[in-house]
Amino acid sequence: MIAEAGLAALWFAAALSLLQMGLGWAAVRPGNDNLLRLVRPLAVAQGILAAVSFLALIWLFLETDLSVKLVVANSHSDKPWLYKFAGAWGNHEGSMLLWVTVLAVAGGAVALLERKLRKDTLIGTLAAQATISLGFYAFLLFASNPFERSPVIPLDGQGLNPLLQDPGLAFHPPTLYFGYVGISVAFSFAVGALVTRDVGRDFALAMRPWVLGAWIFLTLGITAGSYWAYYELGWGGWWFWDPVENASLMPWLAATALLHSVTVLATRDALRAWTVMLAVVAFSMSMIGTFLVRSGILTSVHAFAVDPERGFFILILLCVYIGGALALFALRIATVKEGAAFRIVSREGALVLNNLLLTIILCLVMLGTLYPLLTEAFGTKISVGPPWFNIVSAPFALLLVVFMGMGPLLKWRKDDGNTLLKRVAGPLLLGGATALLIAIVAPDVHLLPMLGLSVAVPVGLMSLMPLLGRNLRRTPLITWGMVAAHFGIAMSLAGMASESAFSKEVLVSARPGQVSEIGPFTVRFDGAEPVAGQNWTAIAGRLTVRRGEGEEFVMLPEARMFSDPVTATSEAAIETHWDGQLYTVIGEPDGQGGWQLRLWWKPAVTLIWFGGSLVALGGLIALIGRVLRRRSARRGKAAADPEVAPGREALA
């Protein structure tokens, strides 16, 4: 019953989106807002129906309704409830339903909340939203129905991949989807504005919160995904340049560029065509991301669908949307007037540089991700891995971070290069000193980590400089947000560089009682003991660890064996200290009474994720600041619009 209700809601939502699309496109003309009264409620109703459908699926998973195929294949009655819940989207069909639900709900929110945008542009935006969601409804209904009944009712389900049985899973995919979908909303705004020739400041102001929101979620999703891979996979690494990771990184790079160019457009009415182009690129990246992950073209924990028909369907959707977007851009871009001009040494100039560097990095990541697929089509199998990605992207990323530190210190419109150099001379000298210090104290450190640290230290300082000499209480939230995000990037870079420069690693076959030294720690192996959880059993290695003369503590890395489905995983034990993490993994018995142990000491590694979270937090602060400012501007009609005032007020 629930399954049928969910399916019916999905069909209704699809029908409404078809109607919304048809009405929207029929009505959209510059200056015409007749049908907005109809399109608006349609978008809201569509969002509600999609949400009902998704809630129905969650219900089925919580109940472990074994008459539904998807539940049988991906759940089990013994699972902890959290993983029953998260299992609803830990599979191909469910995750696509989540995708379209978020999209529809976001469309409803745009219809409900957006009041400042020109009404004809809003119609265009909602029509574009419906066009995107219709494709995904079709995909769900025709190629991946999540509510399909199973012909025979089994005794129990087949369970969820144990790697996915982790609290990280509960929010990692939804976070990324919020990001992807937020970008698609931004893209819809761009389409609407292109169609009604409304590309200008108002459009940028309406689009910016969505870009910012999407970017916050993408940042969180990437940070959480990286930490999840770090502690769950037990390989001690935090980024593998895996195609799936790249699939989330590419939209983030595009969204970061878009976030900065939309600010130029909103503040100074410059970079119009470029901003629209970036919206198209960012949307294409999130579609490619979805395609790479969902088509089964990559085989990994993320690729649920290995059904070529589905891959083909998504590929068609991808081509239609990206092709359509590019065609519309090519046809309409001539109608977008040039924006305001500016000098090279200015805030705008710095943001253009930011955009160029981000574009280069984006191209490189895309090249490295897609190149193996291309060569394979011609019969050569190659793999493009971390060595390539690190070497080609790091120089541009380091440059980008340096300019990130300097950009906010420049004034809008025009500024003086010498003044800037004087302001940043101190931090730059400090960077040089850091490099020198590392070269003397630790000459073995490779070039890239050394450069990373020598950039992170001064940029961390520079990113705080916009706060210098101002009354901190009166500093706008938006400025705080920017400072936090930029500081977070420097912090994260410091963590990455320090991890790769100073990590220590030990691999031993340890007998009970054996003592190993790693970094500042002594680790004694006291033997292996069996432990059990709700749906797993494990061998845990008992490690008694001591730092210098400090207190002893116990770490228990486990080799787990899950039932339903039967799978072995290894659970690292991680001990966090203020200056880094001790990471321990237990392997197999060596057959002579010893156990394989792998120990890492990773100094400052936590900065990577603290930095990432700080970036997202900065985004959130800026978003709150924007919303409050828009509200107060609407209410009080502030004497002078602070957005246009040149100087340091309009930051971030």
Added chain:
Amino acid sequence: MTRTKAKTQRLVLLSLAVGAVLVAIFLGMSAMSSQAALFYAPGDVQKMGLPLDRAVRIGGMVKTGSLERLPDGVTIRFIVHDDTASTIPVRFTGIVPNLFREGSGMVAEGRFEPDGTFVASEILAKHDENYMPPQLAGQNMHKSDSLE
């Protein structure tokens, strides 16, 4: 006056963007030849010779009965084969992924030694029991069986 200036600026920005993309692709492609790892199946080594100058990936099935542990307790040796007659002896120091076992597929990254032994720096983990290295798909091999 300002209009033309804005027009020029747009042109400059456009050429900068195109230039940036071209530079990126050029740099990326030129690094590709030295940094990307070619993939070798056991049969390919026979045909193409040993690539001694660079890191490569190999993939195939772990031959049943070939897995042995060296006395240091952390180094293993095994033989990788495919549907040709050729095999690759592999040596690896470290903890193997959970799903690594005899008779199942695997991919390793590392270098060949002159005697033909492959010293793996990394055995690529498989995320789940249905995993099949993409490079091995279509080679008519069985997936690794789950323990059920």
